Amino acid sequence: xxxxxxxxxxxxxxxxxxxxxxxxxxxxxxxxxxxxxxxxxxxxxxxxxxxxxxxxxxxxxxxxxxxxxxxxxxxxxxxxxxxxxxxxxxxxxxxxxxxxxxxxxxxxxxxxxxxxxxxxxxxxxxxxxxxxxxxxxxxxxxxxxxxxxxxxxxxxxxxxxxxxxxxxxxxxxxxxxxxxxxxxxxxxxxxxxxxxxxxxxxxxxxxxxxxxxxxxxxxxxxxxxxxxxxxxxxxxxxxxxxxxxxxxxxxxxxxxxxxxxxxxxxxxxxxxxxxxxxxxxxxxxxxxxxxxxxxxxxxxxxxxxxxxxxxxxxxxxxxxxxxxxxxxxxxxxxxxxxxxxxxxxxxxxxxxxxxxxxxxxxxxxxxxxxxxxxxxxxxxxxxxxxxxxxxxxxxxxxx
Amino acid sequence: xxxxxxxxxxxxxxxxxxxxxxxxxxxxxxxxxxxxxxxxxxxxxxxxxxxxxxxxxxxxxxxxxxxxxxxxxxxxxxxxxxxxxxxxxxxxxxxxxxxxxxxxxxxxxxxxxxxxxxxxxxxxxxxxxxxxxxxxxxxxxxxxxxxxxxxxxxxxxxxxxxxxxxxxx
Numbered sequence: 001x002x003x004x005x006x007x008x009x010x011x012x013x014x015x016x017x018x019x020x021x022x023x024x025x026x027x028x029x030x031x032x033x034x035x036x037x038x039x040x041x042x043x044x045x046x047x048x049x050x051x052x053x054x055x056x057x058x059x060x061x062x063x064x065x066x067x068x069x070x071x072x073x074x075x076x077x078x079x080x081x082x083x084x085x086x087x088x089x090x091x092x093x094x095x096x097x098x099x100x101x102x103x104x105x106x107x108x109x110x111x112x113x114x115x116x117x118x119x120x121x122x123x124x125x126x127x128x129x130x131x132x133x134x135x136x137x138x139x140x141x142x143x144x145x146x147x148x149x150x151x152x153x154x155x156x157x158x159x160x161x162x163x164x165x166x167x168x169x170x171x172x173x174x175x176x177x178x179x180x181x182x183x184x185x186x187x188x189x190x191x192x193x194x195x196x197x198x199x200x201x202x203x204x205x206x207x208x209x210x211x212x213x214x215x216x217x218x219x220x221x222x223x224x225x226x227x228x229x230x231x232x233x234x235x236x237x238x239x240x241x242x243x244x245x246x247x248x249x250x251x252x253x254x255x256x257x258x259x260x261x262x263x264x265x266x267x268x269x270x271x272x273x274x275x276x277x278x279x280x281x282x283x284x285x286x287x288x289x290x291x292x293x294x295x296x297x298x299x300x301x302x303x304x305x306x307x308x309x310x311x312x313x314x315x316x317x318x319x320x321x322x323x324x325x326x327x328x329x330x331x332x333x334x335x336x337x338x339x340x341x342x343x344x345x346x347x348x349x350x351x352x353x354x355x356x357x358x359x360x361x362x363x364x365x366x367x368x369x370x371x372x373x374x375x376x377x378x379x380x381x382x383x384x385x386x387x388x389x390x391x392x393x394x395x396x397x398x399x
Numbered sequence: 400x401x402x403x404x405x406x407x408x409x410x411x412x413x414x415x416x417x418x419x420x421x422x423x424x425x426x427x428x429x430x431x432x433x434x435x436x437x438x439x440x441x442x443x444x445x446x447x448x449x450x451x452x453x454x455x456x457x458x459x460x461x462x463x464x465x466x467x468x469x470x471x472x473x474x475x476x477x478x479x480x481x482x483x484x485x486x487x488x489x490x491x492x493x494x495x496x497x498x499x500x501x502x503x504x505x506x507x508x509x510x511x512x513x514x515x516x517x518x519x520x521x522x523x524x525x526x527x528x529x530x531x532x533x534x535x536x537x538x539x540x541x542x543x544x545x546x547x548x549x550x551x552x553x554x555x556x557x558x559x560x561x562x563x564x565x566x567x568x
Binding site: 003004005006007009012013015016017018019020021022023024025026027028029030031033034035036037039040041042043047048050051052053054055056057058059060061063064067073075078079081082083084085086087088090091092093094095096097098099100101102103104105106107108109110112113114115116117118119120121122123125126127128129130131132133134135136137138139141142149150155157158159160161162163172175176179187208210211213214217218220 | 407412413416417419420421422424429431434438439457458463470471474475477478480483486487492493496499500511518520522523524531534537540542543544545547549564567568
């Protein structure tokens with residue numbers, strides 16, 4: 001998984017301005033800075049809002065689907081990161097309220113900014129109204145009675161493919177294809193509706209028909225959706241057929257246990273007694289024959305799975321191969337871990353190079369931390385004590 | 400480039416362009432576009448002037464004030480304002496005016512714009528995002544809540560359109 005990039009905060013703000021520029025520019029050029037054009041959606045003669053919105057949704061969706069099919073991103077991980085959880089009750093109620101506000105003001109919160117930027121005073125008033133409304137509900141949402149409503153129907157991160165009980169691997173692709181087909185069907189219908197209503201429509205309404213570019217877009221979206229489905233078939237075969245766990249050296253594992261334990265899911269496959277006696281911190285004891293009970297195929301791929309055998313794992317266990325995230329196997333298994341992290345290292349010989357000393361310190365530190373020893377092993381004997389009298393004085397503020 | 404204020408992009412091409420912007424945001428930031436978060440931060444900034452201790456003692460406001468993602472949204476909306484100005488100027492649509500139907504006065508239109516804004520502001524807070532953050536971004540990532548929200552928005556709009564025809568027709 002290469003994407004998302006997640007740049008550092010300040011760089012992200014630069015990206016924010018650039019992305020926002022594109023956002024505002026496109027909205028304005030689509031006609032979304034004009035209340036009449038937006039409101040016309042709800043009188044049936046100008047379906048621009050619907051057309052722009054759904055082709056944007058389908059484009060971005062297919063982009064993420066194709067990136068996932070190529071292994072560059074992970075649809076569900078990205079969605080978990082980007083989308084808020086589903087709170088069905090306030091989302092439906094708030095949706096109706098927002099729709100009402102939309103037809104009353106002629107804008108939605110995003111387009112009101114663009115209208116304000118292009119000098120529309122009604123856009124400015126809507127922007128001010130949204131600010132007031134946001135603060136108003138923020139004042140209320142956490143108060144006892146309101147909080148119940150605000151959090152009602154909490155389904156967590158809940159996706160359409162889960163609603164339709166599709167498998168977590170192929171679900172996003174199947175739903176994306178269905179959404180694309182539905183959208184293109186609706187586009188064709190919207191074009192028809194506009195033509196039918198054109199005769200008796202309001203003289204002010206100017207529908208924008210699909211034309212040739214529109215038909216190219218329809219075709220492009222259909223092709224992209226089909227490619228996504230093909231891509232789904234290809235990597236699945238590759239993944240299930242010859243998927244081997246990546247080796248992870250004990251040192252690399254130790255570093256990760258210290259630095260980012262929340263990104264790891266360590267599963268110890270040794271028999272229960274051996275595992276309960278001694279295991280890597282944070283490891284789950286799951287004997288190999290019980291691995292299937294973990295439901296790894298449906299687990300969130302956010303953490304890397306690390307498999308620990310008694311010795312080097314001969315092959316990828318079937319249940320682990322279905323895990324949607326990365327799978328590692330500890331090189332040399334627990335035996336190698338014991339030798340590396342649980343046995344005090346031999347102090348380097350006097351006069352050893354600096355790199356050996358550094359490696360010794362690191363291993364001694366790991367061993368101390370992993371075995372819970374109070375004192376670190378004795379420091380290495382210095383190569384040659386330089387000796388010499390300590391310089392007197394030396395400044396400071398004591399003098 | 401000729402400036403024709405009545406000429407808009409082909410809606411499908413505009414949609415694809417918007418989708419590519421959204422896709423870029425997904426790939427770079429791991430999050431979608433948004434608008435209402437920036438409004439909340441603006442409101443918090445105003446409150447900070449009048450009642451600084453109130454923000455700190457209100458959990459929902461304090462959380463939004465500390466959120467780096469909301470800061471990101473403020474910069475994103477700053478970019479959107481720039482993009483809007485440039486696009487409006489180059490298309491000849493940059494001018495001070497009040498947009499409305501022929502049968503309504505400026506005062507009434509501005510009052511309705513404000514009232515609609517308040518409704519949407521409150522609504523977007525309870526739905527954890529507006530048409531940009533929830534419907535567009537969440538819809539593209541197939542979130543059930545986002546789709547339920549989107550259908551509700553269209554439902555609410557169509558339900559009230561008849562009553563507001565004097566504002567627009």
